[in-house]
Amino acid sequence: MRLKESVRKAVVSQFMRPRGVGGWLAGWEMALRPSNRKRNSWAVGLLEVGPCDRVLELGFGPGLAIRELTRLATRGHVCGIDHSEEMVRQARKRNARPVRAGLVDLRLGSAEELPQFDQPFDKVLAVNSLGMWHDPEARLKELRRVLAPGGRIAIVSQPRCPGATAEITWLGEREIAERLERASFTGVRSETLALSPPVVCVLGVR
Numbered sequence: 001m002r003l004k005e006s007v008r009k010a011v012v013s014q015f016m017r018p019r020g021v022g023g024w025l026a027g028w029e030m031a032l033r034p035s036n037r038k039r040n041s042w043a044v045g046l047l048e049v050g051p052c053d054r055v056l057e058l059g060f061g062p063g064l065a066i067r068e069l070t071r072l073a074t075r076g077h078v079c080g081i082d083h084s085e086e087m088v089r090q091a092r093k094r095n096a097r098p099v100r101a102g103l104v105d106l107r108l109g110s111a112e113e114l115p116q117f118d119q120p121f122d123k124v125l126a127v128n129s130l131g132m133w134h135d136p137e138a139r140l141k142e143l144r145r146v147l148a149p150g151g152r153i154a155i156v157s158q159p160r161c162p163g164a165t166a167e168i169t170w171l172g173e174r175e176i177a178e179r180l181e182r183a184s185f186t187g188v189r190s191e192t193l194a195l196s197p198p199v200v201c202v203l204g205v206r
Contacts, residue, residue, distance in 0.1 A: 030062050035195050040065040042193050043127055043156045044072070046201050052076045053122040056146065058111050059083075059129030063091025066106065069125075070098045079117070081109040111139045120148040127156040130176065140183035147206040153185060158199040166198050173200040180204040 030036050044065050049055060049072040060066050060080040069078045078098070082088055088108050098104040109115060111126075111133045124143050133139045143153060155176050159168040173190050180188050185204030193199040 030064075037064055039156065039158060039193060039195065039199050040127060041068050042199070043125060043154055043201050044068040046191055046203060047123045047125060047152060047154050049073050049123055050076070054119060054148075055079070055123045055125065056081070056117075056121045056143075058124070058126040058143075059132070060091050060106065061087050061127075063087075063094040063106070065125060065127060066091055066095050066104060070095065070103055073103070076103075076122075078104045079121075080104070080106045081111070081114065082106070083108070083110045111142075114142060114146065117146055120151065121146055122148055122151050124151070124153040125156070126154070128158060128160070130155055130157065137179050137182055140179055140185070144183055144185060144206050149206060151206045152203060153180070153206075154201050154203050155180070156199060156201045158195065159197055164197045169198045169200050173202060176200075176202040 047055070049069060051072070051074050053073045053076040055069050055073055055076065055078045057065055057069065057078070057080045060082050063080070066078060066080050080091065082091070085108055088106055091106050092099050095104050095106070099106065107115065111129070124147060130136055147153065157169070157172045157176060159165075159172060161168075177188050177190060180202060181204075185206065187203075187205040189203055191201045191203070193201070
């Protein structure tokens with residue numbers, strides 16, 4: 001039992017912060033899993049990204065949503081921050097053409113230490129990463145600061161723990177909505193994607 005629990009923890013840690021060979025495999029699985037592709041594409045669609053929008057994604061993983069964002073923000077700019085060197089490498093490779101063209105900027109970093117940006121963003125996206133932030137409310141206030149007036153944020157959550165249920169999704173939805181409101185976002189609303197367990201996207205406006 002101890003060995004099984006140790007293995008489980010090692011696997012979970014790789015999905016939280018992929019590194020080394022195990023991280024490469026975790027990124028490969030995240031990129032190929034149909035539910036991940038569907039979840040990211042759905043979330044991007046909810047942001048209503050325009051051709052000239054500037055978009056920031058926190059925790060972009062293997063770069064699935066980044067790829068979707070570049071198809072929409074064709075004359076804008078897409079920036080991503082991730083704390084895994086392996087995910088930065090995979091996402092840059094997956095989005096090599098827009099990276100070379102200067103449309104996409106993917107950086108190693110974290111929500112706790114956002115870099116200085118020369119212009120505000122129109123949209124901000126975070127898919128299954130808020131749970132890894134220290135002091136999420138402080139981070140949300142900081143993200144509100146880097147959004148342009150009227151800019152939109154989308155926080156996506158799908159519980160991935162063993163035995164995850166729809167009830168856990170709904171509890172997470174309420175918590176995210178309350179945090180967005182405490183961070184002074186307005187027009188907070190939620191959308192649901194029928195996967196197993198369900199995915200929730202909570203949106204707010206600066």
